[in-house]
Amino acid sequence: MAVDIEAAKRAAAQEAVKNHFPDNPRFVGIGSGTTIVYVVQAIKELGKDLSRIGFVPTGYQSKQLVINAGLLPIEFDALPDGDMIDIAFDGADEVDEELNCIKGGGACLYQEKLVAMRSREFVCVADYRKLQSRLLTKWPTIPIEVEPKAARQVMSRLRVLGSKSPAGKGPFLREGAILKAGPIKTDQDFFIVDAPFPQPLLTSDDLERGAVANPLAGSWEVEELAREIKNINGVLAVGIFCGPTGPEAKAAAVIGGQRPVACYFGMEDGSVMSRQAPQKRHSIVETYPLLEPKISKEH
Numbered sequence: 001m002a003v004d005i006e007a008a009k010r011a012a013a014q015e016a017v018k019n020h021f022p023d024n025p026r027f028v029g030i031g032s033g034t035t036i037v038y039v040v041q042a043i044k045e046l047g048k049d050l051s052r053i054g055f056v057p058t059g060y061q062s063k064q065l066v067i068n069a070g071l072l073p074i075e076f077d078a079l080p081d082g083d084m085i086d087i088a089f090d091g092a093d094e095v096d097e098e099l100n101c102i103k104g105g106g107a108c109l110y111q112e113k114l115v116a117m118r119s120r121e122f123v124c125v126a127d128y129r130k131l132q133s134r135l136l137t138k139w140p141t142i143p144i145e146v147e148p149k150a151a152r153q154v155m156s157r158l159r160v161l162g163s164k165s166p167a168g169k170g171p172f173l174r175e176g177a178i179l180k181a182g183p184i185k186t187d188q189d190f191f192i193v194d195a196p197f198p199q200p201l202l203t204s205d206d207l208e209r210g211a212v213a214n215p216l217a218g219s220w221e222v223e224e225l226a227r228e229i230k231n232i233n234g235v236l237a238v239g240i241f242c243g244p245t246g247p248e249a250k251a252a253a254v255i256g257g258q259r260p261v262a263c264y265f266g267m268e269d270g271s272v273m274s275r276q277a278p279q280k281r282h283s284i285v286e287t288y289p290l291l292e293p294k295i296s297k298e299h
C-alpha cells in the first residue's frame, strides 16, 4: 500500500497544534519547509481568534505562508526587547532519541535557530522517515550556513574534523539544481555547505553507557560536533539543533532551546507518535541569555 507522506505530515501537525498551542499566545514562531504548512493549517482550524497574535517567520517562505494564511507576521527583529515567543513550531530532517535534530535540508536554519532559542517551547513536526535513533542514519550530511568568502576555508576545516561520506566524499557547496547555476544563497545571502560525517552520531546517552567519542577515529557525539563546527570562523549556523531544553534550559540559565521539547511524527499506519525530550547531561552549545523577569502584560 502506498504511504501518503502528506497525510502523515498533516496528522502530526494537527496533534502537535492540539497539544501545544497555548491558550492566549502573544507570539508564535513558524518554521520553514513542507511540514510547517500543515501546522499553519491546523492553527487556522482551531477556530480561535488569531488576529492579535504575531506570527514570527523563519525566512521568506515562512513569511509568505503566514501572510497567505491571513495571519499577522512580525519579524524577529521587531519583537519587543526582552519578550519571548510563546511557542515555535518547525519541521526537521532527522530526529534522534534525545530529540537532537538535523535541520537545513531546505536551506533554512539560521533564522529557525534564532526563533527556536527565543521561544519558551519549541515543538517539531515530521513524518516517520525523519524518526531515527541516531542522527546521520538516513540523512547524509550536516547542513551548515557559511559566509561565502569563508566557504573554502570552512570546508577545509571540516575535512580536518573528519567530514567524509562512506564513499569518501567531503563537504560540498549546495548547488542550485535547475534554476540557478552556482551555489544557492540562503535568506541571509550566505552559502550552504553540506558536510557528511561518519555515521551515526553518538548521543549523550551513548556516552553515559560507556561509548567513547573519538573524533580522530571519526566518531563524534552530537553536541561536541555542533560546537566544533560552530567555532569555525565563517560559520553562521550549524544544522544540528541540540543542547538544553525545557526545565533543563532554565536550570542552565537560558530560556528556550534549540532542541525541541517534543516532536510529533506522522507514522506509516496513519497514527501519530510523539516523543518528549529526555533530560540529559549536556554541554551548552549556544544559549539565549536568561531574561530579566518581566511584569506580565495583558494580551
Ligand SMILES: O=C[C@H](O)[C@H](O)[C@H](O)COP(=O)(O)O
Pocket (backbone or CB within 6 Å): 031, 032, 033, 034, 035, 036, 090, 091, 092, 093, 103, 104, 105, 106, 107, 108, 109, 112
Ligand atoms: O531548511 C529547512 C528546514 O530546516 C526544514 O524545517 C526542514 O528541512 C524540514 O523540512 P520538511 O518539513 O520539508 O521536511
